Amino acid sequence: MDDGLFDVGQSAAGTGDPVPPSRSADAYFHPGAHAPLAVRMRPRTLDEVVGQSHVLGESSPLRRLIDGRGESSVILYGPPGTGKTTVASLIAGGSGRRFEALSALNSGVKEVRSVIADARRRLADGIPTVLFIDEVHRFSKTQQDALLSAVENRTVLLVAATTENPSFSVVAPLLSRSLLVQLKPLEPADISTLLRRAIEDPRGYDGKITLTDEACDRLTALAAGDARRALTYLEAAAESVEDSGGEVTVDVVARSTDKAVARYDRDGDQHYDIVSAFIKSIRGSDPDAALHYLARMIDAGEDPRFISRRLVVHASEDIGMADPTALQAAVAAHQAVSFIGMPEGRIPLAQATVHLATAAKSNAVITAIDAALADVRDGKGSVVPPHLRDGHYSGAEGLGNAVGYRYPHEDPRGVLTQDYLPDDLSGAVYYNPTDHGRERQISTTLDTLRGIVRGGR
Secondary structure, eight states: OOTTSEEOOOBGGGSSOBOOOEEOHHHHHOOOTTSOHHHHTSOSSGGGOOSOTTTOOTTOHHHHHHTTOOOOEEEEEOSTTSSHHHHHHHHHHHSOSEEEEEETTTOOHHHHHHHHHHHHHHHHTTOOEEEEEETGGGSOHHHHHTTHHHHHTTSSEEEEEESSOHHHHSOHHHHHTEEEEEOOOOOHHHHHHHHHHHHHSTTTTTTSSEEOHHHHHHHHHHHTTOHHHHHHHHHHHHTTTTTTTOEEOHHHHHHHTTTHHHHHSTTSOOHHHHHHHHHHHHHTTOHHHHHHHHHHHHHTTOOHHHHHHHHHHHIIIIIGGGSTHHHHHHHHHHHHHHHHOTTTTHHHHHHHHHHHHHSOOOOHHHHHHHHHHHHHHTTOOOSOOGGGSOOOSTTTGGGTTTTTOOOGGGSTTSOOOOOOSOGGGTTOOOOOOOSSTTHHHHHHHHHHHHHHHHHOO
16 A cells, blocks of 8 residues: 555544554545645535535535434535545545545455455444445446445445446445435636635645636636636646746636637636537537537537537437437437547537437427426326226235226227326326427327327227
8 A cells, every 4th residue: 555545543442442554534635735736625624615505504414424423325426526525535534434445447346345344344343434436437337236235234334426427327226225415516606716715725825826816717617617627727827927926817827728718718708608509509400500619618628528418418308309319319429428538539429419400309308397397396196096006916906906907909009098197187288299300290190199098089
């Protein structure tokens, strides 16, 4: 192990006997004066954390974990630079437990099982363990499965961090055994606070340099809610003025970050303005404008997975069933970018952009699900009709469950008259296809289907 990653702990379980040398969470998360600025400025206490108030309230489960009172394992999910590692460090530092860390990039099942075996032995002596796993989405199913028993039995308190949607990247049994906490991109005011703190704090520049308001705004815009990115750009800018005790200006920022700032925010527009223009150009069926904004994001170094995720959302939100292949194209582009990376990833991104921009448009799908959700949230929708309930268990028939259900395949048309909605929503219509693209055909088909199912024709 690297020097400095172990220190002598406190007494074990109040016995007065020294705890075996323990990896220091503080040393892992705050490795020293020569670390990058973003690491040096990582909050050491909850009071230093900015943003994420939606999950850090006084009575929140995450707050209890940080205070050392919680026992649930946690999966921290959110974009880069939103504080996942910071929260993990606070949990590890405030829990009084032994700290262990694994990276999914260089750890396998063997390493996981070894850490768990050590944790089990320590637990027998009254010494609990916090296991931090960064980028847990990179763990295979087998590696994640190796954690299940230890998490369920609380042999370890797992703190896992991921930028990928856990519903798709984390196995369901592990997900069900953990508290899922979603972190959001930081607000501009939060990013500005972090930048100003880095200028004044001894861990940063200790007031030896200054930052103009314009430069702070520019860095905040470029950060796009990513604290790490903001501090990394500040550090690059500060290198050119630190020795002279000078001032970080917009020009200094632009020079130090090459062409990224100038290209991404040439007219003062914000990161989300570019994304908004990109999506609106696709929605407006202008592939040339869409490609322009795509190029600006690519040239600025935007995470290509962020772009592809926006394409996936747009494919369903603004195209939907007017061209069902749009979603396939967007998902394929996301997968392609994920495993080939950049710069080649620009090609499938461009292909998906052109596909979506030239596709027939319809918002009928999002309108339908939002209307259905509105009814549910208004308390509409009584009990599931008895004939639709599960009948695959002893006694179901006696309760009237599944009795009277008509099997559609018994009708030569594959569809027959039958009530599917709860009684208080009888006749409700949520999906109204347009006459654009494939939805024109769907509209005709749906009229026929609804006529048979609801009207007995």
